[in-house]
Amino acid sequence: MSQPNILLLGPPGAGKGTQSGNIAEEYGVDHVTTGDALRGNKGMDISDLDVAYDTPGEFMDAGELVPDAVVNEIVKTALNEADGYVLDGYPRNLDQAQYLGDITDLDVVALLEVPREELVERLTGRRVCDDCGTNYHVEFDQPDEAGVCDECGGELVQREDDTEETVRDRLSVFDENTQPVIDHYDEQGELVRIDGEGTPDEVWSALGAAIEATL
Template sequence: MGKHILLLGAPGAGKGTQSKRLASEFDLEHVTTGDALRANKDMDISDMDFEYDTPREYMESGDLVPDDVVNEIVKTALQEADGYVLDGYPRNIEQAEYLTEITDLDAVLYLDVSEEELVERLTGRRVCDDCGANYHVEFAPPEEDGVCDDCGGELIQREDDTEETVRERLTVYHKNTEPVVNHYRDEGVLVEIDGEQTPDGVFDDVAEVVEDA
């Protein structure tokens, strides 16, 4: 049976990068609410009586998608996976308690990165408008400025990667998700990783914890 790993960290901490490597190295499913929500961003949720009628409207406004919608997406994804790396969930205490009800975790890791480093990382991110490949103007630039190495598509800055939106996302993160980190820390299960190392250095620390889980 595959391991059940939870990776926590602020937006830009490197959860996606490390989760993908973990998934590949340990043959786990990479479960991210971000991908699931983007895949379902135009889902009609008008019957749930929320402020907006689709997840897209929440994402574009910088607000968080309601727990009930996210919970259903995550529950289905975890049930379909043998082992998994969960990335981007839970985002608040209620989701953390829900997660405890639906699954058992083998390891909980937290990538610790300073706020200014997070802003620098996020505002420099560029995404291919065609194939979705990720680049960074400083850390992982394309061979030709503004052009995707893989498919030649145009590289764009996503709306949620502008500095104003990034700082808003971090404010929301601190308010809602830092209590989740403290929750697992209080339970004595949180392993803190220095997220400002090189990606390889971070992965070495993360993989060591997962191997021992």
């Protein structure tokens, strides 16, 4: 078969970025995220979509939420240009899931499952270099010198959206918007559930085995 098309679902903090990177390397496919796709297509002409602006970048520059119609078009373009992919961060709601089903065929739909309190611990403990953006964790991935980035010597900070109140709000939003997406794939018999609570290597072992069993 050609390169696989894989959808990776999971709440914030579940490790989708890490495991998507493993999938991309193992199968030689593109790692497609909505954030990267939006940044890479800021100047796309969307004047035919009957939305407030003519490019995605104008929504982003105005600090406004990019409408589903625009996100859909950008994801469609990214997937069409990919020779196999792992899709991470989309679909976020049932309408997007139904649109995705119209534009592509998925070979694997995997869900990383992690208990709520573990997610809170992971996200609130994250620290990011203020200069180069490298991620660390106060418990799981500490720098050589406390508060200092190993890569560039920059200061490590906690992002505003990694405080406990904000993290719990983000997880609640995920539950509200994305649980219907999970139910959608589950009801279709496509969903593969992966225990995401172990180490990254343990999770990859389980995820890789599940992908191989599905392809």
